[in-house]
Amino acid sequence: MTTFFSPQDQAKFSKFHLRSVLTTGMGVFADGYDLSSISVVLPLVLASFGIKALDTLESSLLAGSALAGATIGALVFGQLANKGRKRYYGIDVGLMAIAGLAQAFVPNVMTLIIVRFILGLGVGADYTLSPMIMGEHANAKDRGKSMAFGFGVTWVTGAAVSALLDLGLTTLGASPDLVWRVVLGASAIFPASVIYLRRKMPETTRYLARVEGDTATAARIISEIDEKEIAPIDPKAIKDPNSAWHYIKKDPKRVIGPVLLWFLFDIVAYSGILFGPSLIAKGLGLSAVSFSLLNTALFTIPGAVIGLSLLDRVGRRPIQVLGFIGMAGALIAFGLYSGSVAAMVPTTGLILYGLQNFFSQVGPGSVSASGILGVELSPTKARGFVQGLTVAGGRVGAMIAAFVFPALFKAYGESFAIYFLAATAGLAAVLTIVLIPETKGLSLEESSSDVIVLEGDYLPSFVEP
Incomplete structure (x- = not known):
């Protein structure tokens, strides 16, 4: 299908694309750091304020407050994105920088919970804006790997850096109170470093042409x-007269699928992200930092690299199904092992649990959690709203993990809690098959059915695929 955007879709990967990936990716790096750092230092934070147990209400609130903020931030900025993607780009990382630094100076647990809620507002905004901007700037051939790298790989790297900083400070003999304050406060560095670059990024061509009519x-x-001159066309030939609600009513499955799948994925993923370094690591006899670093180095990063290499060759749908099935199988194996021995061998337990992280990043961590589905399945006019709703769905799933997983762990034991996660992953595999079409190699107009039929003297920019 030839459209006004075809030169962009068919362009080779260039310095423009690289700059876009790095500028958006650094904010996502900060997201990974922010949302993972609390799990690494959670025992230190609780102990610093005189709370000894890991399964208390304060623990869940600390783990979940940023996620609650991210839910609201995603919904608000999803609506604002229809008034301009770039217009609000920079506010997200500004919020993250200010609140991130404030974490180092909080006097009590409740203040930290409130500060992390504000931090979450910025994270939710970034989760919504970054994938849209990256996807709308990308070429069709490399869009999958660009988004997976800029969102999936950088997120994982940010999470690893938080654990490495914790390890370095502990090795140098810093006090536990100083360790958690520096680890959390250092999160301000990364978003602050890209505020200027984000403000200098151009508005996306899809937004300009389809929403504003600025051809x-x-x-x-x-x-x-594309590094070639192209002529603008009459705005009336391309500006979309329809509302976002028009597209949502026309094909609600394109909204339900991305929202539901990110929701289910984050129930599984964030149970491990938030409580793996504390509850699961304790059963393996490992420290929180060792558990995080070993999982990241041996399983998560290799899985992300493989997912990156498969997205634009194999496709989104098959690797997501494979990933969810692999997660379910690994979790069942870990649950059987943890429930059948008196004391788990750390190496065996780590491998079985780590495999679910590996398959997580090969599949849904590179697809659903990279924001690809919300971007590719929704038309330009509805993309902000759908992406905001999709991100909010994921954050709600993560909040459920923050409260439900430790409750199940405490009430029914580790194996039962793990089987619950395995069943959730299995359900997500089935729903991926039922709800998600393949979008590999398609333009955003083809993948989202963003079609307009024109009459009169205007050159049709879109035809029925």
Whole structure:
């Protein structure tokens, strides 16, 4: 299908694309750092304020407050994105920088919970804006790997850096109170470093042409991306007259699928992210930092690299199904092992549990949690709203994990809690098959059925695929 955007879709990966990936990716790096660092230092934070148990209400609130903020941030900025992607880009990392630094100076647990809620507002905004901007700037051939790297790989790397900083400070003999304050406060560095770069990024061509009708500016940006001059067309030939609600009513499955799958994935993923370094690591006889670093180095990063290499060759749908099935199998194996021995061998337990992290990143961590489905399945006019709703669905799943997983762990034991996660992953595999079409290699207009039929003298920019 030839459209106004075809030169951009068919362009080779260039410096423009690399700059876009790095600029958006650094904010996502901060997201990974922010949401993972609390799990690494959670025992230190609780002990610092005189709380000894890991399964208390304060523990769940500390783990879940940023996620609650992210839910609201995603919904708000999803709506604002229809007034301009770039217009609000920079506010997200600004919030993350200010609240991130404030974490180092909190006097009590409740203040830290409130500060992390504000931090979450920025994280939710970034989760919504970054995948949209990255996807709308990308070419069709490399869009999957660009988004998976800029969202999946950088997120995992940010999480690893938080654990490494904790390890370094502990090795140097820093006091536990100083360790957690520095680890949490250092999160301000990463978002602050890209505020300027984000404000300098151009508005996306899809937003300019389809929402604003500014085809002249869109043509100039496409020429910069493709490194060839293209002429603008009459705005009436391309500006979308429909509302976001028009597309949502027309095909609600395109909204339900991405929202539901990120929701289910985050129930499983965040149970491990938030409580793996404390509850699961304790059963293996490992420290929180050792558990996090070993899982990241041996399983999560290799899985992310493999997912990155398969997205644009094999496709989104098959690797997500494979990933969910692999997660379910690994979790069942870990649950059987942990329930059948008096004391788990750390190496065996780590491998069985680590495999679910591996398959997580090969599949849904590179697809659903990279924001790909919400971007590719929703038309430009509805993309902000759908992406905000999709991110919010994931954050609600993560909040459920923050409260339900430790409750199940405490009431019924580790194996039962793990089987619950395995069943959730299995359900997600089935729903991926039922709800998600393949979008590999398609333009955003083809993948989202963003079609307009024109009459009169205007050149049709879109035809029925």
